[in-house]
Amino acid sequence: ATTLGASAAAKGRYFGTAVAAGHLGESAYASTLDTEFNMVTPENEMKWDAVEGTRNSFGFGPADQIVSHAQGKGMKVRGHTLVWHSQLPGWVGGLGADDLRSAMNNHITKVMDHYKGKIYAWDVVNEAYQDGSSGARRSSPFQDKLGSGFIEEAFRTARAADSGAKLCYNDYNTDGQNAKSNAVYAMVKDFKQRGVPIDCVGFQSHFNSNSPVPGDYQANLQRFADLGVDVQITELDIEGSGSAQAASYTKVVNACLAVSRCAGMTVWGVTDKYSWRSSGTPLLFDGNYGKKPAYTAVLTAL
Numbered sequence: 001a002t003t004l005g006a007s008a009a010a011k012g013r014y015f016g017t018a019v020a021a022g023h024l025g026e027s028a029y030a031s032t033l034d035t036e037f038n039m040v041t042p043e044n045e046m047k048w049d050a051v052e053g054t055r056n057s058f059g060f061g062p063a064d065q066i067v068s069h070a071q072g073k074g075m076k077v078r079g080h081t082l083v084w085h086s087q088l089p090g091w092v093g094g095l096g097a098d099d100l101r102s103a104m105n106n107h108i109t110k111v112m113d114h115y116k117g118k119i120y121a122w123d124v125v126n127e128a129y130q131d132g133s134s135g136a137r138r139s140s141p142f143q144d145k146l147g148s149g150f151i152e153e154a155f156r157t158a159r160a161a162d163s164g165a166k167l168c169y170n171d172y173n174t175d176g177q178n179a180k181s182n183a184v185y186a187m188v189k190d191f192k193q194r195g196v197p198i199d200c201v202g203f204q205s206h207f208n209s210n211s212p213v214p215g216d217y218q219a220n221l222q223r224f225a226d227l228g229v230d231v232q233i234t235e236l237d238i239e240g241s242g243s244a245q246a247a248s249y250t251k252v253v254n255a256c257l258a259v260s261r262c263a264g265m266t267v268w269g270v271t272d273k274y275s276w277r278s279s280g281t282p283l284l285f286d287g288n289y290g291k292k293p294a295y296t297a298v299l300t301a302l
């Protein structure tokens with residue numbers, strides 16, 4: 001096939017991108033999106049601060065814009081994200097434990113209910129673990145006030161809200177085997193053993209020279225898949241350029257294709273022009289929507 005989405009689909013996978021609602025009116029942005037991708041993740045528009053800046057007052061305008069665009073073009077949507085320490089409005093951190101618990105469950109329920117039937121998978125909890133060798137949870141209002149059970153509670157609430165969406169745990173620096181991914185692995189194993197609803201694990205896969213594609217990337221994806229969950233590459237971008245960048249992208253695609261439960265890959269943006277890595281060129285299309293060597297490498301590997 002001649003596009004990323006169609007080629008991935010021929011292998012039973014999806015190929016997605018993060019999308020910002022504010023760029024949908026740019027014709028080259030929209031046409032590249034519509035031509036190449038068959039999954040979208042709102043880059044910021046579904047985050048807590050974007051949809052519930054004031055307690056129990058929900059606004060979905062920009063997120064709805066992305067979802068209806070995607071649906072109109074036959075693309076699926078990943079929901080990102082329900083419970084995260086970042087891009088969290090200040091009022092959440094000010095709540096006491098009982099209020100925070102009800103606010104968390106209300107947020108999950110209301111947001112998922114609004115999008116019921118329209119979301120392929122939700123990142124229910126994002127980035128709950130620390131970097132480094134401890135394997136410990138990251139400090140956050142949820143962790144600090146509700147304790148380690150907040151993740152289980154979030155997943156149970158999410159399943160009750162929309163039983164048709166896959167429920168994912170998503171994190172970064174978990175792409176290879178290390179203390180952080182070991183801790184996530186132990187959590188997923190425990191959830192599967194105890195029947196806590198979890199369907200997928202997202203590997204953000206933000207790579208750069210300090211954090212290249214790990215040599216055991218495929219093995220790490222496989223060990224999670226072997227727990228009985230799908231694995232997804234959720235926020236892929238790779239700093240660099242030219243053939244070195246292309247070769248790294250090839251490794252990622254090959255790893256996903258080698259793991260039967262790797263459901264698909266999402267790059268974290270359509271074009272280098274709008275990458276969150278503003279100093280970098282980590283994506284598949286350059287600032288003029290030209291196809292980079294990395295694009296050709298991905299298409300060839302798919």
Ligand code: XIL
Nearest residue numbers: 043044080081126172204235268276
């Ligand atoms: C980033 C967005 O790309 C930026 O536009 C925003 O300013 C900050 O968040 N991990 C995640 C994503 O799960 O939501 C983050 O997205 C990148 C890191």
